[in-house]
Amino acid sequence: MALEDAFANFTRRDWERESATGTVRLAIVGIGGFARQRALPAIHTGSYCETTVLVTSSPDRATDIAEEYDVSHVIDYDAFLAGARTDAYDGIYVATPNAFHGQYATAAADFGKHVICEKPLETTLDRAREIVEACTDAGVTLMTAYRLQTEPTVRRTRELVREGVIGDVVQVHGGFSHPLLETASADTWRLDPDLAGGGALVDLGVYPLNTIRFLLDCEPTGVYATTYSSGGPFANVDEHVAFQIEYETGTTASCTASFDAHASSQLELVGTEGKVHIESPFGGVVPQEMVVESGDIRMEYTGPTVDEVCEEFDYFGHCVLTGTDPEPDGEDCLADLRAIEAAYESAETGCRVGLE
Incomplete structure (x- = not known):
């Protein structure tokens, strides 16, 4: 693959291989900040999904959001679990x-409905497996909301890796930090290990973790991991984490994540014949800026901003349809x-933990 070919039609949806008609009607379960600010607008502007039901603890306080997005039904969590409005989504x-x-x-799944769920699916591997089994038994689509897998920059990078443009990938460096308390209070559920399942590793480190697996296409x-917390609001979770992962190809990845550092994200893949650097891949809006070096050729690319959340929901809707x-x-x-639980075990024991 010539480098200029990699940047041609950069934002193409290569997953949109066949036509789809209609839309998938969605019930949004939980309408907190991300759902209001990112998910609902993305669904509204997308092609393959529409919001028809809101599920919230306070339906009376959701009338404004329902009106803004023309949502006909607003119900509480108990009503959802009891099967209310299943005909509407x-x-x-x-x-x-x-x-x-x-x-x-x-x-x-019991209602025969498809599921797109934020990551991680649950707080433990065993509990997440119950979701997978329920959706498999019901024959419904289950998608984990790894939106970067639908995002053009990451998908083009995977093509470069597969085509051997940078040779064999030897090292990967990924990092994601976000000063959590600048946008959330100290009692946020993200700092409660029972509700979150962990701290910076679960909430932020999962981005490089999953994206690297996607790019390398191997397990x-x-x-090996280390964690640190300074106490205070971070006393019960990992405030900072550093972890190194080994892959079956011999590639190693070094990653960091932090709840209490300057906002930053970066991803770089170094191969035997070149490298790829993606600017700010994990921060919510990828700027479509990347640098690729292959042999003695170096190219920089900056493309149009793409709403990765819109891509995610359109991808899910297209899959269902x-x-x-x-x-x-x-x-x-x-x-x-599995990798997250092994990382926490490693941080506790100070030893490398193998993964089958």
């Missing part, structure tokens, strides 16, 4: 705190949770 998007994902995802064989299995499925999340 085809699938659900789960955006509650992590510890509640399972009950809503499995209920939806980790071992992990065409009967296509999504790449970021339930098994994809289980693989990440």
Whole structure:
């Protein structure tokens, strides 16, 4: 692959291989900040999904958002679990705190509804596996909301790796930090290990963890990790984490994540014949800026901004409408949770932990 070919038609949706008609009607379960600010607008502007039901603890306080997006039905969590308004939606998007994902995802599966669920699917590997099994038994689509897998820069990078443009990938460096308390209070559920399942590793480190697995298309064989917390609001979770992952190809990845550092994200793949650097891949809006070096050729690319959340929901809707299995499925999340649990074990024991 010539480098200029990699940048041609950069934002193409290579997953949109067949036509799809209609839309998938979604019930949004949990309408917190991300759902209001990113998910609902993305669904509204997208092509393959529409919001028809809001599920919230306070339906009376959601009338404004329902009116803004022309949503006909607003119900509470108990009504959802009891099967209310199942005729009004085809699938659900789960955006509650992590510890509640399972009950809503499995209920939806029991109702015969498709599921797109925020990552991680649950707070432990065993609980996440219950969601996967419920959706498999019900024959419904399950997608973990790894939106970067649908984003053009990451998808073009995977093509470069597959085509051997940078040779064999030897090292990967990824980092994601976000000063959590600048946008959330100290009692946020993200700092409660029972609700979140962990700290910076679960909430931020999962981005490089999953994206690297997607780019390399291979599984980790071992992990070594260290965590640190300064106390105070971070006393019960990992405030900072550093982890190294080994892969079956011999590639190693060094990653960091932090709840209490200057906002930053970066991803770089170094191969035997070149490298790829992606600018700010994990911050929510990828600027479509990347540098590729292959031999003695170096190219910089800056493309139009793409709403990765819109891509994510259109991808999910397209999969449901065409009967296509999504790449970021339930098994994809289980693989990440195995690595996350191994990382926490490593941080506790100070030893490398192998992964089968």
